[in-house]
Amino acid sequence: MPSFTTILIANRGEIACRVIRSAKALGYRTVAVYSEADAGALHVQSADKAICIGPAEAKQSYLSIDAVIAAAKATGADAVHPGYGFLSENAGFAKACTDAGLVFIGPPAEAIAAMGNKAAAKQRMIAARVPCVPGYQGSNQSDATLTKEAEKIGLPVMVKAAAGGGGRGMRLVQNAVDLPDAIRAARAEAENAFGSGELILEKAVVNGRHIEIQVFADTHGNVIHLGERDCSVQRRHQKVIEEAPSPAVNESLRAQMGAAAVAAAKAIHYVGAGTVEFLLDANGRDFYFLEMNTRLQVEHPVTEAITGLDLVALQIRVAAGESLPLTQADVQLQGHAIEVRLYAESPAQNFLPQSGWLSLWSPPGNIRVDHGLHGGDQEITPYYDPMIAKLIAHGGSREEARRRLIVALEQTAALGISTNRGFLIDLLSHPEFAAGKTTTAFIPQHFSTIAAPQADAALQAIAALLWFERGAAQHGHDPANAWSSNGSLAWPVKLGIGETTAKLSVAVLGRDRYRINDADYTVTARGDNRLRVSAGGIERDVAYAFSGDELHLCSGAADLACRDLTWAPPAEAEGAAERELRAPMNGKIVAVLSAVGDRVKKGQCLVVMEAMKMQHEMVARVDATIYTLPVKVGDQVATRQLLAALTPVQA
Template structure:
């Protein structure tokens, strides 16, 4: 192996920070790359050197092989670590690194290519004797062939993009009538995400678990597995909670799955870190190959926690030509670990990804707690990349201890300014089925199909009113803590709005740092930047908060709240604007325009499809209407709240009645 002393990390965010940390611990210099959207980002600041590689769009920066190779040469790097996502499973990138004289910290290009296409990989695994889900992975991609094979396989079945992952280009079909639309949608999404519309079909295994095996191989012929991870808790086929070991796997099953995973790795002459994903049937005994991820996984920290190994350091050592420092017998699992993915998304709005200013960020700490992130307060979460912003990991002697620690850590996580799934994660962890280790791939669809927006309690609303009152008083030059007199004072009215709810509140100052809000008596106990401690009717509460523009963001325990004070705000948009206007829910790119100006459309009809944070979002007509304006075209970059279409609702029979 060619020696190297400098590693370029071809990624961003938390995984770039993670790789830099291990590289530095081994004595390697690190080089970061960044797009225009990530200028000044923590991962760029963490490295010894950082180079710009292009504009915000991933295709012109993090996915640009020439740009990454040029940066490595300019920085004098001898090796490249791809992280996960982006170019990590791109065989052309691995070959380009080799041709440029760079060590690729990952598997050989041939191994990536062998597993990069789900159809080809599945055929190879069948030949190697690895159990696979019954399905269709043939070359005939005509609609007729897919419909014919689907009938043979039977429902329910999965339609999957052969070239990708991460839940994109994937559809579950439970009714025959929905199959043609699922094929068309999956193919379109796959072409946009991966540049290939090739599909495979698989029998949907209901009530099963997503269990994956971590494998490691060196260039000396040694291959081991490091046990399993259970990744069953998913939404839209994307993982949310992961744990090691799996509560459904005993020692005997672990050995069988490990042997199959090692066989899969040997079948493609694998080198480095990889993950073989299986679907464990509801019987708890049968398992089937799904795919192999030829890279480091997002969820690798739970394996690190239970094995005591640094997987990134192992990757680097193997890439440098070293042999694995242990055999299979030397792998031991200690305790239990659970990871929660913190996403910038709104679960109550169909898990809609969010972008915007992260006004406050404070990761939790404590025994057994680890947080992987690349964040800082005041950073903008952009719409150009994946919405996962951090990972919170808890390790304990038992699964229950790890679960409790993770819940407490999430309660102490402060991420304000944009909506996150923090409260949703706490609901998942608190559910009896998860607590008992019974969660399957249907856990979220069965129990959290339509998550409700968390509602603030009266205490949090009272503290929001207090903070808005103090902000208003301070803006007018008054000290709100002393705006009182012995004869009593007037009550200051406020109208708080959060979501679709309006709440009237009145604040009266009853003494220094003492207030009455409604029937509640509040005494302020302590203040710090962004934090308020108070006693409400004798109950001590602490709230983290930040003002961002005209919005107050608060976090208290399990609850997050974004609230405006609107008593004196100008009137909102005219009633019915939501029906007449389709606006972008976030920054993104237009990938389809499905109507024309002057065209009549019906309620529910798709008008525009935009892509943001690796997902497609369909904007549909909310009523029967005529398209008045359609100011966007395919390929346009649009900003949050930008007008995409203006509709003129058609008169109904009721409207026409005298």
């Protein structure tokens, strides 16, 4: 049997922290690896040892096989857990670990390779009689062949990268005219993300559900499944909400899908934790193989919640040569669990990833929260995935789990950058989700447009109160003394909220008592970045953080970010956004598609940025001529940095 005592976790963030917890509980020493950007990260501080493996860019650190193997040797590690993402499904990495005498806590390299290419994997599954989506997975990758095969399959069709996953290199094509651009974009994104531009085509299953089966196998020939997870709520083909069990799966269907997943695992002699992903047709009976993820999934906590198992501990035990401690008959599903992914992104800006400083992180205490964050004042860099935490609620029923998760999100404070917290609350509160009727079309159908969060008048008033108190403190004044012999003075406060402004007045009525516009507010309690405020006889809790020139607040489902413009100079002339193209976040320039002097059309892509593992097209907002283009391919740019300056052309 394999023997090891020290586990190196070849990953970062919340999954590294997660693996460290289970490894330590089993009595193993742990080693964290980190890039220069993660030197102060929580996973680094949580491990027994830590070692830097390279610069911030993942290709030179977390994706460097040589750097990870060298780190294991330098720290005395004799086993490696890959987590998910990065090198977790890299067959070459698994083999390199084995060749170096390290125990790889995952499936054999041959099994990873068998499922690492969607085209080859699908051919194997067809041979194993696992139901598969009709499509094309041939070696001829010419645009002409792909176009012809798409016509044979019939629209709508999915264009998908044969390698990798996570929604990258994937396009849904509804109309034939869009197919050439979809092929081009998917191939370019796949080459950038996975080093391979190979594509497959699949018939799009409309209004289906994304159902995945958790499988587990040991080295003694035992293979079981641990039920299903429903991952239908997605944006950009990336999961946002996952739950177990699925409200659309009964015992009979669970047995059928479970048997197909076990057959898939056996067909490639699988070992360890894996997930077989299926699409369930809108009829609720027919299901089709999508792919197999040869690693632990992001959403594994919901399976842990309903089975009572520690899947990471089970991975480690299997890697050590132990038999599975349970049979299929022993698997019992208890209650219901729902997980949401908290992202640093702006849903109102087409889910644009965000980077910057997280000034306050205060998770709820009544549910499971997996994260790799400190209490606050840490950088969310542009180099990695924008997911910052996972919140998991378990209940005796689906409705109980849903309620608990909504309340937990309302109690969560992640301030300093934009997040999808409010959007998650809206998703969970939607009648369609509450009824368990969501499909992969749920977000496009019900959230085709997403408005920026709107704070109510009371939260704006509390923001004015905080800016007023801050200004008084900076000038050495006690806010309670801001009155005159003629009565309370009304101090003007002008807030900049996005592209709008709000004018308020603040009058001091006494210590911790204010009149803001026409309403009275009393601060009844204060804590670290927390206030409890009474207004109109109702008390509410507010979390807040000053970050640079902005104040961020949240209360319940409401979020607010604002600047104090009370004494600011006049705003820039209108139309600046049309004349200047600026970086929405920190990132790297990967393509410059225009030149100084070019005449460009509204909506034309001028520059392509890469940030948080995704490519973002920067487009002209009006017909214009380019007169400045100060960036080139390879440049690292900061948030708000000028990418291009334009001279609008009158129609």
